[in-house]
Amino acid sequence: MSFGQGLSGLNASSKQLDVIGNNIANAQTVGFKAAQAQFADVYANSLNGSGAGQVGIGVKVATVAQQFTQGNISPTQNPLDIAISGPGFFRMSDNGAVSYTRNGQFHxxxxxxIVNAQGLNLTGYPVGSTGLILAGTPVPLHINTADQPPKATTEADTIINLDSRATIPTVPAFNPLDPNSYTQKTPVDIYDTLGNKHTLETFYVKTAPVPPATGVGEYDIYSTLDGVPVVTATGTPGLIGHAVFDTLGKLDPLATTPVTTPPFTFSMDIGAVTTAAGAAPQTITYSITGSTQFGAAYSLNALHQDGFTSGKLSKFNTGKDGTILGTYTNGQTAVLGQVILSNFTDPNGLQSIGDNQWVETSESGPPLAGVPSSSGLGTLTSSATEDSNTDLTGELVNMITAQRVYQANAQTIKTEDQILQTLVNLR
Structure with missing residues (x-):
């Protein structure tokens, strides 16, 4: 009698319903990967070998395989939520015990x-003292919330146009307080070693030629720090150099002049500025490369300096390549670390340990770690999570089918019972 076939069918269908129920239960679990019950037929071993009339003895569940297909990406309001688009797993650490997950809900x-709901640490590459990523052995990622230290200005650059039609100032002795003693001035905000902001003003005093004469244009250039002349090697207070423009209105850095040509280097007289008390002396390199002298009104076309004040970490987000970039209140940004991903030759060989975590096995192969967007790994999306890949419509249809199969197997057992009862009642 074939009670065995029917019983195996009941067990297989019951197992399939368990898998379907688990998929449906986790339809809203972030990073969940639906499973599929896969079946195989069963035949009894025969001493005489196989034959054309061999009848199977039922069915068995060959494996319950998880389907590592991509889930939908949903935006969130948490900058530490990270979604993976493509292959790969987040590498988590529990005091050195490593596991892997697709659930990117972190805090x-x-x-x-950076940890998940179970307190496991997200791992990646840290940042060294120079601000560069230290690629090597992954470590738990740490967000340094300390204030960003200030950076003293060492370079300042301006690109301007000086009006070639301007006349030589009527007051021969330069005085920063007398507009008649200079042709034009350009202010630049700079910072000392303590992060205090100062105003560096650069004054251009035309010396030659006098319109409507033709030829080159020459300018003495002075600078003051918060109104105090800077210290230079020229011997004249505030005089940082001399600029010469050719007949095409372009700066001529090779012109022979009595004093220094651009770029100019000078010292800031920090001690003469009360707001800079305690700040260390610093040297500034000032460039006007690209500046012109055309027959047009003065214009400031570009301005840059490399210093900044201290700042507090205001926000951070994760880039597609896993780089965590922090933004500070001083307008600066800094790399805080880099998330890495791990992939496996056979993800279906991973062992699920619950809490959306997997661990490697001999079937999965060793982890292949790397930076997102490289080596076939997926990309990351900040402030987003990956939804469960459970297809509710498909699972409900599968559930109906599994229920019908279960009923059919129960019917075969019932039929076999009726046949057996007929045999028992023979006289």
């Missing part, structure tokens, strides 16, 4: 480490 713990 900062009280020590500044």
């Amino acid at each position: 900062l713990d009280d020590n500044g480490f």
